[in-house]
Amino acid sequence: EVQLVESGGGLVQPGGSLRLSCAASGFTFSNFAMSWVRQAPGRGLEWVSVMSGSATNTYYRESVKGRFTISRDNSKSTLYLQMKSLRAEDTAVYYCAKSLDIVVASAMSPWGQGTLVTVSS
Amino acid sequence: DIQMTQSPSSLSASVGDRVTITCQASQDISNYLNWYQQKPGKAPKLLIYDASNLETGVPSRFSGSGSETEFTFTITSLQPEDIGTYYCQQYNDLPWTFGQGTKVEIK
Numbered sequence: 001e002v003q004l005v006e007s008g009g010g011l012v013q014p015g016g017s018l019r020l021s022c023a024a025s026g027f028t029f030s031n032f033a034m035s036w037v038r039q040a041p042g043r044g045l046e047w048v049s050v051m052s053g054s055a056t057n058t059y060y061r062e063s064v065k066g067r068f069t070i071s072r073d074n075s076k077s078t079l080y081l082q083m084k085s086l087r088a089e090d091t092a093v094y095y096c097a098k099s100l101d102i103v104v105a106s107a108m109s110p111w112g113q114g115t116l117v118t119v120s121s
Numbered sequence: 122d123i124q125m126t127q128s129p130s131s132l133s134a135s136v137g138d139r140v141t142i143t144c145q146a147s148q149d150i151s152n153y154l155n156w157y158q159q160k161p162g163k164a165p166k167l168l169i170y171d172a173s174n175l176e177t178g179v180p181s182r183f184s185g186s187g188s189e190t191e192f193t194f195t196i197t198s199l200q201p202e203d204i205g206t207y208y209c210q211q212y213n214d215l216p217w218t219f220g221q222g223t224k225v226e227i228k
Contacts, residue, residue: 037165045157045165045208047217061216095164100176105212107155109167109176 002026002110004096009115016086016119022079022096022112029077030054033099035108036070036081038092038117048094049081052104059104064090086119093117123147123211127220133228140196142223144209149189153213156185156194159222160205168207169194201227 008020022034036048049060049070058070069082079096093116097108124147134140144154152172157165167176169185172192182197196203204227209220 044222045159045210045219047210047219050217059215100167100170105153107167107170107176107210107212109170111164111166113164 004112006115017084020081030074125220131224142194144192150213
């Protein structure tokens with residue numbers, strides 16, 4: 001069974017940093033692109049970033065470029081999201097999600113349970 | 122960015138009813154359109170990919186159709202466990218974008 005378990009969320013002050021992790025199991029991790037998607041409280045879904053299976057291709061939404069860094073350790077089947085210079089508008093539940101296919105551009109399934117990041121003083 | 126507009130934003134229907142949600146893209150996205158279900162307090166779940174393909178394990182009462190800019194998601198016979206919010210999502214162009222969601226309730 002494919003499982004994704006996020007961790008690392010918490011309360012952080014504006015301007016602070018946080019690193020999220022997503023531990024994967026049940027599939028050959030290096031064969032699939034992985035994404036981060038966030039959801040602000042009471043709001044809709046917002047795609048954040050995606051990384052190819054080999055880590056050669058990465059993409060970000062404009063509002064997080066230069067502040068967030070996606071990475072992966074295929075030997076540990078783990079995806080990361082390093083977040084710095086955090087802002088109040090980054091407050092959200094962050095989900096990691098597996099690409100349905102080997103290519104970066106595909107549907108996302110399944111998703112992890114999410115980890116809450118709260119940016120507040 | 123490609124804008125995805127869903128309608129309606131919410132609906133209330135009876136068990137057994139046919140439910141239809143539409144999603145309009147601001148530009149041609151071919152068939153690069155997915156549908157997700159999010160139950161309260163849970164992570165989203167993929168139901169339909171590439172506009173009309175049913176994800177493995179998803180009940181056949183769910184279906185999708187459309188191409189280019191107009192897409193439709195249908196539940197042929199609404200069940201109590203189908204309550205939640207449904208989102209369309211395009212991946213034709215970065216950034217991938219979602220519709221604002223359609224909240225489905227039981228009447």
